Amino acid sequence: MQAIDTSTPIGFIGLGVMGSSMASRLQEAGYGLRVHTRTASKAASLLERGAMWSPGVAAVAAESRAIVTMLGFPEEVEAVYFGPGGVMESARPGSILIDMTTTRPALSRRIHAEARQRGLQALDAPVSGGDVGAREGKLSIMVGGDPEAFEAAQALFRVMGSRYVLQGGAGSGQRVKLCNQIAGFGSTLGTCEALSFAVRAGLDPVKVLESIGAGAASSWALTNLAPRVIRGDFAPGFFVRHFLKDIKLALEEGEAMGAFTPGLALAKELYASLERMGMGDKGTQALYLLLSGAGSPIAPAP
Amino acid sequence: MQAIDTSTPIGFIGLGVMGSSMASRLQEAGYGLRVHTRTASKAASLLERGAMWSPGVAAVAAESRAIVTMLGFPEEVEAVYFGPGGVMESARPGSILIDMTTTRPALSRRIHAEARQRGLQALDAPVSGGDVGAREGKLSIMVGGDPEAFEAAQALFRVMGSRYVLQGGAGSGQRVKLCNQIAGFGSTLGTCEALSFAVRAGLDPVKVLESIGAGAASSWALTNLAPRVIRGDFAPGFFVRHFLKDIKLALEEGEAMGAFTPGLALAKELYASLERMGMGDKGTQALYLLLSGAGSPIAPAP
Numbered sequence: 345m346q347a348i349d350t351s352t353p354i355g356f357i358g359l360g361v362m363g364s365s366m367a368s369r370l371q372e373a374g375y376g377l378r379v380h381t382r383t384a385s386k387a388a389s390l391l392e393r394g395a396m397w398s399p400g401v402a403a404v405a406a407e408s409r410a411i412v413t414m415l416g417f418p419e420e421v422e423a424v425y426f427g428p429g430g431v432m433e434s435a436r437p438g439s440i441l442i443d444m445t446t447t448r449p450a451l452s453r454r455i456h457a458e459a460r461q462r463g464l465q466a467l468d469a470p471v472s473g474g475d476v477g478a479r480e481g482k483l484s485i486m487v488g489g490d491p492e493a494f495e496a497a498q499a500l501f502r503v504m505g506s507r508y509v510l511q512g513g514a515g516s517g518q519r520v521k522l523c524n525q526i527a528g529f530g531s532t533l534g535t536c537e538a539l540s541f542a543v544r545a546g547l548d549p550v551k552v553l554e555s556i557g558a559g560a561a562s563s564w565a566l567t568n569l570a571p572r573v574i575r576g577d578f579a580p581g582f583f584v585r586h587f588l589k590d591i592k593l594a595l596e597e598g599e600a601m602g603a604f605t606p607g608l609a610l611a612k613e614l615y616a617s618l619e620r621m622g623m624g625d626k627g628t629q630a631l632y633l634l635l636s637g638a639g640s641p642i643a644p645a646p
Numbered sequence: 647m648q649a650i651d652t653s654t655p656i657g658f659i660g661l662g663v664m665g666s667s668m669a670s671r672l673q674e675a676g677y678g679l680r681v682h683t684r685t686a687s688k689a690a691s692l693l694e695r696g697a698m699w700s701p702g703v704a705a706v707a708a709e710s711r712a713i714v715t716m717l718g719f720p721e722e723v724e725a726v727y728f729g730p731g732g733v734m735e736s737a738r739p740g741s742i743l744i745d746m747t748t749t750r751p752a753l754s755r756r757i758h759a760e761a762r763q764r765g766l767q768a769l770d771a772p773v774s775g776g777d778v779g780a781r782e783g784k785l786s787i788m789v790g791g792d793p794e795a796f797e798a799a800q801a802l803f804r805v806m807g808s809r810y811v812l813q814g815g816a817g818s819g820q821r822v823k824l825c826n827q828i829a830g831f832g833s834t835l836g837t838c839e840a841l842s843f844a845v846r847a848g849l850d851p852v853k854v855l856e857s858i859g860a861g862a863a864s865s866w867a868l869t870n871l872a873p874r875v876i877r878g879d880f881a882p883g884f885f886v887r888h889f890l891k892d893i894k895l896a897l898e899e900g901e902a903m904g905a906f907t908p909g910l911a912l913a914k915e916l917y918a919s920l921e922r923m924g925m926g927d928k929g930t931q932a933l934y935l936l937l938s939g940a941g942s943p944i945a946p947a948p
Contacts, residue, residue: 472861486857509857511849519847520857527833527840527863534832537909538825541896543905545821547813555788555811555822559774560884561829564867582862594843601846604937607839610912635906 348410348440348499350374357401357424357431358445359386362471363414365478366444366504370412371395373503380404401427406433410500413622415445417589425455437463440493442500444485446470446586448593449515450521452488456514460561465493467516470521471505488516522594527612529591531563532628535570538579540635549574556611569629578626578633584625589617650712650742650801652676657710659703659726659733660747661688664732664773665716667780668746668806672714673697675805682706703729704852707736712802717747719891739765742795744802746787748772748892751817751824751899754790759815767795770816772823773807776883782809788826790818803851824896831913832894833865834930836874842937851876871931880928890917 348354352375359381367390371377373614379387380403385635390395395516398404401424405411415421421443425431432455441459442501443452444465452468459466463583464597467489477483485501487494493511501508537563544553553570556562572578591611598605614631623630650656654677658669659751661683662867669692673679679697682705693699700706703726707713717723723745727733733743734757743761745754745768754770761768767827769791779785787803787810789796796812802812818884840863845853854871858864874880893913900907925932 356704403750425687428835430890472858472863474862476860484857484861503680507857507860511853511857516847516849520844520854523840523844523849523854524858524861524863526843527836527865527868530836530839531829531833533835533864533909534829537832541828541900541905541907542822542825544905545818545899547818547821547825551811551813552822553810554826555786555813556774556826556829557861558809559786559826560776560870561774561826561833562867563786563829563833563867564862565865568830568862598843598845601843603843603846604939605839606912606916606937607835610908614908620794635908637906 347496350376352410353378354500355379355398355404355411356414357381357404357411358416359390359473361417362388362478365475366412366414366483367395369481369503370500373637378404378407400429401431402429404432405439406436409436410440410442410497411435412442413445416586417595418447418451419631421445421447421451426458432462435462435464435540436584439498440465442465442467442469442497444469444471444573445494446521446590446593447518449518449597452515452518455487464495465490465494467497468516468517469501471498472521472524473505478504485509486511486517486520488512488514488518519597522590522597525587525590526605526608528565530607531565532569532631533607533614534561535563535565535612535646536573536629536635538634539570539573543636560588565574571626573629573632580625580627580628582628583624584618584626584628584630587628588612588619588624591615599621649798652678654712654905655680655710655804657681657700657706657713657780658716659683659713660716661692662718663777664780666692668714668716668785669697669764669776671780671783671805672802680706680709681770686799702731703733704731704736707733708738710741711738711867712742712799713737714744714749714802718888720749720753720895723747723753728760734760734764737764737766739836742767742798744769744799746771746773748895751818751820754817754820760792762915768791768816769795769799770819771799771803772819774823775807775825780806786820786855787811788813788819789814790820798843800915819926821899824892827889827892828907828910829894830867833867834871834933835909835913835916836863838875838931838934838937839874841872841934845938855878866934874929875931875934880932882929883925884930885926886917886920886928886930886932888913889930890921890926893917901946
């Protein structure tokens, strides 16, 4: 297919924290956008800068040649692609569908297969790097699909990410993203459990970080999440409920492959507990609160 | 007490991989060493460069004013300090005892109390940074004990480590080291589980690292251990059986404090399994072998 350039009409569906920053980057790079999102007010700043509002998914799909989706849960992806007035039935043949939501690998494969039937291309392209990475165009984009589609979409990935790797066929991007979440859980658990242990032992957690922050125990979580925990800041970089969704997807996928994933199984128990405790909208570092059993975040045990 | 300088006779007991490098650093910095270790041949290169061999612990203690120990297990520390002809009964009043073994915090407190009774000073000063850190004098030294003793010993710590922090009273150094191991386990688990998942999914683990190695999933373990796993290299940087010892110490300590440490509990199950499988002398990254269930390290599941 023809490579995408700034004359290609781009559709963007899903303008949450991540999606709106990613769409902004594309806009700043000169792309003309057709946008749609559930809560129309979230599109305001994009529209001010020239994006066109579409009244629904069908209109975005019909008017674009590359359609990017950045949604929350697999159910939403399913509705947007396969529902009535969805992307599949509305996209024009020759278009490319790029789902950047973290979702079920099997759903990515289904999108890919259905797209092919209809003369469309599809990529799964979930990201890591958080809100900051999205704003700065420094996401890591993990791509699954056909090499030609990847080639065609590179121009867009270049604007949104500082690295983008074709990992394999449809669903591979999703599976790599799940690997990312598995590794991330381990470090987050280690960080929160070490802090909880330190505080209960009556140690000064700031001094503890001074000693352990740069060696074999070091991680992004220890560097970035531990100071937030110590400050009592449990605001979301990444939501507990989204992390729990990813953990469940990884568990489901692991089970289907016959993988032994005791860390994931523990992750599910712990993050499901956090959600039941009403902490679904806190950041993943709220795991500390569960481990320490503390109402007040960092007070040493008596 | 008087600060230590190169005219102070230093005793060094325990010349394993870590101890021999640490003693070498002291020797290169101009300190005169009296050394003793279970396997005399391990002292050879230190003796060639002028260290004096002592026939036993008692002789090292009697002839030194600062006595450094770097042993394996708490039982050895107990024997060397409290056994017949041990450090306690042989050290001259005014001496300082520095145990750099990772051991039981309660044992460090016992050494400290007994030392005080005898007019000695004692510090617990376990390290992280591995064999490379020991060779290069770049260890992180986590110290527990009295501030005056810490002051006096700083000259030695400066030679062996790039950071040394007084964490609190006797046993605090040990507790911080246990925090280090707790955080380290989390990242190691996340790394090995993500790799095992990736391989079972038929992904290329090198490409997976390319995508996930620099973001929120990143850790020392992912950067340093994952490439070894991919190469099939399970040689020890840090031994499974030593890690298991530390995990058990942390669990024991956590239980006594009433801490909730589900990660540690899992760590014990996994590393105890590895040891039972005969992998005690492999490196901690051998966890991958248990998770993947693979005899051959990196071959994708059929």
